[in-house]
Amino acid sequence: MSPILEIVGYTLEYRTHGGTRRVLDDVALAIGAGEVLGLVGESGSGKSSLAWAITRHLPRNAREVAGSLRLDGADLRAMTAREIRSVRGRRIGMVFQDPASALNPTLTLGRQVTEVLELHRGLSPADARAAAIEALNHVGLHAPEALLARYPHEVSGGEKQRVVIAAAFASRPELIIFDEPTTALDVITGARILELFARLRAETKVAALYISHDLALVSRVADHVAVIHRGRIVEQDSGIDVFRAPREEYTQRLVAAVPRPERRLVDDAPRADILLAAEDIGVTYGRPRLFGRRQVAGNSGVSLQIHAGEILGVIGESGSGKSTLARALTGLVDFSGSVRDGTRRITKPKQMDRAYRDRVQIVFQHPDSSLNPRQRVHEILARPLRIARRQVSEIPRLLEQVRLPTAYASRYPHELSGGEKQRVAIARAFASRPALVICDEITAALDVSVQHAIMELLLELRRAQGTSYLFITHDLNLVRQIAHRLAVMRRGALVDLLPVEALSAHADPAALHPYTRELIAATPTPVG
């Protein structure tokens, strides 16, 4: 049986001002009918370029050096623009990472599904509407008739992704490309989308290319897994085998970096004294308007204590108020309630003085936006040192502390990689020798292997300086490796605050809040 998609010796280059850069090198892949191929790679590995190459949507500076792309025997590279248009959407469907940007915000959801049906299956508007209702029903959306009339901003992220998937499946394509379809979604929503994916796959027998950076996830959904590293396929095998017995050194490193809850990285216990306590913290967003007030609660009644030397994990979905808590504790938003710092009670951001700010520091999620692009590393680090009344000559030591070459002081942030930028941000937070560092999803934007290195760095700094962490994340597996206690947040409120041991398999599940149980169930446990 001939494969649906066959890629042989495909090599792609981008021309830039600095010369040509090879992004795909001699790539060979084949997807048979009804088969799912997982393509795993870190950022910059060329996995998205391959997706664009298959859909013939390459940027203008791309140059295809060699190789062939065949869809059911037909050469995609030889097709004219008109022929390609009849392939896209009809024979190759595409599901993107972020459903919010994949859907047109000015068109109703119904229009975006019926358009596909009218264009690719030649249905009349009335038939297309009926088929769209059926398609939305099929992806598990309730009340599809009502949904057809809504706009993308009126439904949740998970519902949006379901609509995108419905549209992709509606034209009955031979191949669907999934480009990180769950990365932009919450853990629980993502798990539901994966269930849907498994069901649709079994029903339609469509061939799929599933692109992701998450090896653990791909090994569960795909029949075969190909690992791509710097444009080369380094390993290709059945899903479980790649994960359990990786052959190549790169894959072994990748597998080793995947966080596993049973492998603890911290073995000491926190001290008894309380470092910082949040008492009944409440935050509301939105300001009073001329007619009435429209306000959204960011936090309500959050109380927790952080002990000296403790790592307190804060977990919850996006919008659950995790970051709002971090912003309240660092005085970036006005809050009600109080923060107790030793014997002092702080009730508004203005009361957070030099001493408090020296003791409590924050590292943000996106190093791109947390480092000023117009300042060199030297200036980024010099300023907090000066504020903490310390010497600028300590910059080399700070950089060494985060394992960066001292020569990096003269670089701009854009000259650093994502992981290096985050190291600079960590060095900046540690400039005042803080007692507590709030880490707000600091590894969410990084690759697994880089995340692993950053975690090791944080723990090393903690060993040297005895720092406490308030570690905010959505990754339960990651936080279970390091945290002493876990705070579970939902809709701005704290639903659970418990020692991390309470989550282990042999603990009593009745002690957990139902939401916590749901969160545990939705988190994919690494196979093997």
Add this chain to the structure above:
Amino acid sequence: MIDLARRLLRTPQGLVGSALILLLAITCVLGPALAPLDPEAIDFLGRYAPPGSAHLLGADQLGRDVLSRLLVGARDTLPLALAATLLGTMSGALLGTLSAYLSGRWDEAIMRTIDAVMAVPGLLLALLVVATLGAGELNAALAIAIAFAPGMARITRSVALAARRMDYVNAAIARGEGGGWIVFREMLPNVAAPVVIETTIRVAFAVMLFATLSFLGLGAQPPASDWGLMIAEARPYLHQAPWVTIAPGAAIALTAIGFNLLGDGLRDAMNPRDER
């Protein structure tokens, strides 16, 4: 900075714009030395002399050499227009960034005041200022600056609002920086690109506005050879000696084109994403 200049000169608009502005700068510095004749020497018999070997661009109603007046007049026109633009855009940019940083009631107060000022057309506002302060070159420059500031504040504020939400500003607040540092060192450098581009485009407007004020007799005073004033003085004789009006008009147009092209070039050069 050198990198920026190289990228600027690679675009055709940037290259032509830079060349034109270099030419104007040379005229400003060396104008009097380059002038073939005394710009204020009156030659009664040579009145309305057409362009020719004696007067390359002709002579005006008093027999003064138009080319010489143009070359000397560059000094009166361009630096003042540039200074007025810089003053207006810089104060506008500062106000806009400050407004975005302060947010809340202060933002509301500053922006509504600016709205009120913007409701008055630019030229009318400039006229108002000059009428209050009295005619003269410096007052005209000040008037132009005041007329420019509100628009600039609006543009900068919209960019600064995006910068305000960036985590590097949050990080600065979290480590206890004061407002001054945050506005000047964290935010302003990051809103510079649109400000610089808008500034180059506004220089051309400033030359025009300055010419208009001089034309109305509220800017430069005779016998200065400000380009706008030259047009104003030559207007009654348009039919007898059109060259006296055309020459300074062309010079103003050339300046406007030069700065506009430079602005276009800078817009492309300051966008590193265009690299691909």
